[in-house]
Amino acid sequence: MLTKETVTHWFKELQDTICQALEEADGKGYFHEDQWQRDEGGGGRSRVITNGNIIEKGGVNFSAVHGKLPENIANALKLNDSTFYATGVSIVLHPVNPMVPIIHMNVRYFETSSEDGNSTWWFGGGIDLTPHYIKTKEAAYFHQQLKTVCDQHNPAYYQKFKKWADDYFYIKHRQETRGVGGIFFDRMGEAEGTKETLFSFVQDVGSAFAPTYTYFMKNNAYLDFNGTHKNWQMLRRSRYVEFNLVWDKGTKFGLETNGRIESILMSMPPQANWVYDYQPEEGTAEAETQALLKKDIDWIMYA
Amino acid sequence: MLTKETVTHWFKELQDTICQALEEADGKGYFHEDQWQRDEGGGGRSRVITNGNIIEKGGVNFSAVHGKLPENIANALKLNDSTFYATGVSIVLHPVNPMVPIIHMNVRYFETSSEDGNSTWWFGGGIDLTPHYIKTKEAAYFHQQLKTVCDQHNPAYYQKFKKWADDYFYIKHRQETRGVGGIFFDRMGEAEGTKETLFSFVQDVGSAFAPTYTYFMKNNAYLDFNGTHKNWQMLRRSRYVEFNLVWDKGTKFGLETNGRIESILMSMPPQANWVYDYQPEEGTAEAETQALLKKDIDWIMYA
Secondary structure (H helix, E strand, C coil), X not given: CCCHHHHXXXXXXXXXXXXXXXXXXXXXXCEEEEEEECCCCEEEEEEEEECCCCEXXXXXXXXXXXXXXXXXXXXXXXXXXXXXXXXXXXXXXXXXXXXXXXXXXXXXXXXXXXXXXXXXXXEEEEEEEECCCCCHHHHHHHHHHHHHXXXXXXXXXXXXXXXHHXXXXXXXXXXXXXXXXXXXXXXXXXXXXXXXXXXXXXXXXXXXXXXHHHHHHHHHCCCCCCHHHHHHHHHHHHHHHHHXXXXXXXXXXXXXCCCCHHHHXXXXXXXXXXXXXXXXXXXXXXXXXXXXXXXXXXXXXXX | CCCHHHHHHHHHHHHHHHHXXXXXXXXXXXXXXXXXXXXXXXXXXXEEEECCCCEEEEEEEEEEEEEECCHHHHHHHCCCCEEEEEEEEEEEEEECCCCCCEEEEEEEEEEEEECCCCEEEEEEEEEEEECCCCXXXXXXXXXXXXXXXXXXXXXXXXXXXXXXXHHHCEEHHHCEECCCEEEEEXXXXXXXXXXXXXXXXXXHHHHHHHHHHHHHHHHHCCCCCCHHHHHHHHHHHHHHHHHHHHHCHHHHHHHHCCCCHHHHHHHCCXXXXXXXXXCCCCCCHHHHHHHCCCCCCCHHHHC
């Protein structure tokens, strides 16, 4: 039987592996670690990288927290008098060069047990890519990596989780997607498979992160860019801020339940700009990207 | 009997007066106007100023919208099958010089009438000041202006609305106030006075805005500042973003009810920076400001 300790241990190792791969690919930036304790139980290891050659600011966070289920969540989940255990790894990276995409990944495991002997568990996770400049071939490459992982576990996963990501990483008030999406899944429990098979899927998702993102680091970090590109990057970052602070459930959950603020908001970019009613000029690369910030694009078609 | 048309007309004139006073004090920036229509009824005049001598980016918006009360609001207000009319002026100004404070003001009127003949109306509003560097004497001056306005109408208003502002303009996840507060009031209706007397109070609040803020423009816009001050300004602006996107009810209401996005988000600063776990060094002006971001400070005491 797969225990929460095994899952936790693996997530911790995943954090190590990813940090090492990113430091190697960056060549200059290194992760600063903060260990923190949660008053009500558990804690985490936040790792933040700043001023790298390639990564301007980013975080790779591990946490494992437990205790009494907060009331509002207990109500939402219809679980009274329960204790919970939650562990996961969360990543957001903001690159220096606007030609390198922003990336986000999260993998998580959650379980509860209540006084009357009921217990429940599930996995969740997701990866999505936010290129400042969308290149369809790159989006296709990214989605192909995710599809390969998904297909090894269930032929239905990729389509289902790709659509879920389109719906989740959506800036409703702008009616645009955050980027080119990826995959998103939540509450994958007994109905979807054994704990072992689902963990194996989540492990493969987690393990795909480093090779996928370092591909973009290696290929794009030294492409030319100018002031126009930087300005556009700052605008795209402000949309990232809007998504995370207004719509992202994980961020809202953290802010409303008194989580460790600096770990939750490690997803914020080093700098973001807002320009009133900015519309990219027709025919520009910026307008081209704007036009691709839509749900339901079959990116793999562009391979 | 005071009509909604009279209130609306006065708010429109207030927008004109304030824009003129700000342009005069700025000496370079001017307001660009966008008129917009709301599909479901009404519209507005958004006015945005950018790249002024003193104001880097800001908005002074007027709107008057009406129609069927959106279902979630009808439920929250326990008013079914109602129509509503809402009009107001909203202002946020982000200055160039970190020695000039950010300011916000909103004055609004709201009424509903339902099919069964029930109707209700109220006024709301608020002004709050967010100095990048808090000077207690300046905070005292600001609060004294507001107290003078309040005292002319009701000796209890200032204390009550000052406390309401402390509670409202509070960045809960940071456990700090947005700035030095000001006054905030909402749902001032029949229980608090006649429509005429309450409108008169709201008019005096609105009219106090221009002289109060231009005082800071004139006195502080040409004070010296350096890179350290600018960096701190960018951090304080990121807290402003966090408050508006995570906690501000007006912003959330607008984003969730399909308001005009560019008008709602005119409150966003031109640039904001996030630094992981930034702590100002002891003994610095930044640490001094940080220590003053607290509720329940009796600013007037510092006059």
